[in-house]
Amino acid sequence: MIKKIDLHTHSTASDGTFAPSEVAHKAHKTGLSAVALTDHDTINGLAEFKCACGEYGIEGISGVEISAKYEKEMHIVGLFIDENDTELAEKLDELKNAREVRNKKVLELVNGQGMEISVDDILSQKDGATLLNTGRAHIAHAMVKKGYVASVDEAFKKYLSKGMSCYVPRKTYSPKESIEMIKNAGGLAILAHPVYITEDYDKLYSLLKQLKEYGLDGTECLYNCYSEEFSKMCFDICDKLGLVKSGGSDFHGGNKPDVELGKVSGGYVPYEFLLNMKEQRGLM
Numbered sequence: 001m002i003k004k005i006d007l008h009t010h011s012t013a014s015d016g017t018f019a020p021s022e023v024a025h026k027a028h029k030t031g032l033s034a035v036a037l038t039d040h041d042t043i044n045g046l047a048e049f050k051c052a053c054g055e056y057g058i059e060g061i062s063g064v065e066i067s068a069k070y071e072k073e074m075h076i077v078g079l080f081i082d083e084n085d086t087e088l089a090e091k092l093d094e095l096k097n098a099r100e101v102r103n104k105k106v107l108e109l110v111n112g113q114g115m116e117i118s119v120d121d122i123l124s125q126k127d128g129a130t131l132l133n134t135g136r137a138h139i140a141h142a143m144v145k146k147g148y149v150a151s152v153d154e155a156f157k158k159y160l161s162k163g164m165s166c167y168v169p170r171k172t173y174s175p176k177e178s179i180e181m182i183k184n185a186g187g188l189a190i191l192a193h194p195v196y197i198t199e200d201y202d203k204l205y206s207l208l209k210q211l212k213e214y215g216l217d218g219t220e221c222l223y224n225c226y227s228e229e230f231s232k233m234c235f236d237i238c239d240k241l242g243l244v245k246s247g248g249s250d251f252h253g254g255n256k257p258d259v260e261l262g263k264v265s266g267g268y269v270p271y272e273f274l275l276n277m278k279e280q281r282g283l284m
Contacts, residue, residue, distance in 0.1 A: 002268075002270075003033040003034075003270070003271035004031065004032050004033060004262055004268040004269060004270070004271065005032055005033055005034040005035065005036075005059075005262075005268075005269050005270070005271055005273065005274055006027065006032055006034075006035045006036070006248050006249050006251065006261055006262045006269060007034075007035075007036040007038070007061065007063070007077070007079060007190075007220075007246050007247060007248040007269060007273070007274070008036065008038050008063075008065070008077060008192065008220065008223075008246075008247070008248025008249060008250050008251075009023055009027075009035060009036065009037055009038060009248065009249065009250070009251040009261065010023075010037075010038065010039050010040065010065075010250070010251060010252045010253075010255075011023050011037060011039055011045045011049065012045070012126050012127070012128070012129075012133070013037075013039040013042050013044045013045030013133060014039035014040035014041070014042055014045075014065075014133060014135070015040060015134070015135050015137045015138070015252060015255055016039070016251070016252045016253045016255060017126070017252065017253030017254040017255055018251075018253040019045075019048070019127075020037060020045035020046070020048040020049035020052065021048050021049065021051070021052035023035065023037060023049060023052075023251070023261070024049055024052035024053045024055075024056055024058065024060060025052060025056060026261050027053075027056075027058055027261060027262070028056035028057070028058050030261050030262045031262075032058060032261070032262050033058060033059060033271055034058060034059035034060070034061060034271065034274055035053070035058060035059070035060060035061065035261075035262075036060075036061035036062075036063040036077075036079055036248070037049045037060070037061075037062070037063055038063035038064055038065040038077050038078070038079075038248070039063075039064065039065065040065050040067065040135075041064070041065070041066060041067060041092055041095040041096060041099070042064070042092055042095075042096060042133065043062070043064050043081070043083045043088070043089065043092060044133070046062045046063075046083040047083065049062075050062065050083075059274075061079055061080060061274075062079075062080065062081050062082070062083045062187075063077060063078055063079045063080075063081060063187075064077070064078045064081055064088075064092070064182070064187075065077050065078075065192060066078065066092075066095075066173065066178040066181065066182070067095070067170060067172045067173075067178075068172055068173055068174060068175045068177075068178040069172040069173065069174055069175075070175060070197070071197075072196065072197050073162075073172075073196075074175055074191070074197060075191075075192040075193065076175065076178040076179060076182065076189055076190065076191060076192065076216075077189075077190040077191075077192045077220070077246070077248075078181075078182035078185065078187040078188070078189060078190070079187055079188045079190060079246070079277065080186065080187050080188055080277070080281060081182060081185040081186060081187035082185050082186045082187075085184070085185035085186070087181075087184060087185070088181055088182075088184070088185040091173070091181055094171070095170075095171055095172075095173075096132045096133070097132070098170065098171035099131070099132055099133075099135065099170070099171075100130075100131040100132050102168050102169075102170055102171070103122070103131045103134060103135065103139070104131065105168045106136065106139055106160070106166055106167075106168050107119065107122075107139065109165065109166040109168070110139065110143070110159065110166050113159065113165060113166065115143060115146070115148045116146070117139060117142045117143060117146065117148075119131065121142040121145070121146070122134050122138045122139060122142055125138050125141060125142070126138075136156070136160045137152065137252075137255045139155070139160065140152040140155035140156060140160060141255075143155045143159075152255070175211060175214060176214040179211065179214045179215045179216055180214070180215065183215050188217040188218065188244065188277055188280065188281065189215060189216050189217050189218075190216075190217060190218045190219060190220060190244075190246045191207075191208065191211060191216060191218070191219040191220065192219075192220055192250075193220055193223050193250065194207070194208075194219055194220065194234065195223065195225065195226055195230055199230060201233055201237075204233065204234075204237060205237050205240070205241075208237055208238075208241055208243065209241060212241055212242075212243065216243070217243065217244055217277075217280060218238060218243040218244035218245060218246050218277075219234060219237075219238065219243060219245075219246065220234070220246050220247050220248065221234035221235050221238060221245040221246065221247055222245075222246075222247030222248075222264040222265070222266065222269050223247060223248070223249075223250065223264055223265065224249050224250055224259050224263065224264055224265060225265060226264070226265045226266070227265070228265075228266060231265070231266060244273070244276050244277050244280055245273050245276070246269075246273055246277070247264055247269035247273060248264070248269060249261055249262060249263055249264055
């Protein structure tokens with residue numbers, strides 16, 4: 001039987017719509033052998049997630065996705081991190097607290113555009129919601145619900161994306177700082193969805209070479225929207241630079257309804273990727 005995995009998913013601990021335990025349950029129902037929970041700038045859902053993975057008999061991998069400051073927004077995924085690492089928790093708390101400030105500023109701008117969106121409109125969307133664990137996706141859903149826009153996509157394109165009237169930049173660490181945070185917590189540092197940064201071979205090669213000098217371990221060679229050509233390019237660069245290959249769906253549940261857990265362009269992420277990562281960490 002082919003063993004399939006997903007090394008990039010999100011839960012209600014950040015901007016997904018499935019609880020951490022529900023991500024584990026869906027991974028089990030989908031037939032995945034292993035799944036990583038990589039919520040944005042938080043590790044708060046990992047305890048629930050790992051417990052549920054144990055109950056369902058699938059391999060649960062502790063992860064995180066850290067937003068980094070770059071020419072374009074860059075995301076660094078950490079896999080196999082120690083969720084009890086206090087230094088990582090403290091640095092992520094700084095980002096979480098900044099998220100609350102950002103959400104309040106976005107709401108002010110949205111209301112300044114004549115759209116009456118309250119904090120309660122945001123928090124009513126999920127159990128245990130606060131301005132610390134919600135974001136633009138939740139504001140966009142509130143805009144849709146109140147009839148100000150027809151879709152979440154329209155909310156982002158007209159108001160919430162970078163350069164639009166209601167955009168507020170987020171607090172981020174540098175790529176070097178983000179990689180160091182992950183490595184210091186015992187994890188592997190993976191550049192997430194590089195297709196959003198560049199599709200040029202030479203530029204991606206130079207970027208990954210630079211990030212490797214900071215301690216980067218690999219990049220996502222399989223993702224939900226890659227062309228076959230781009231995946232091949234990532235495979236080739238990883239081979240040349242000695243980087244591990246990763247991949248995942250970037251599952252968010254209802255916040256990305258077209259993205260299915262365990263599905264990437266071209267099929268699925270092979271378990272071989274995980275074996276190579278374990279070998280890299282000396283676990284084989």
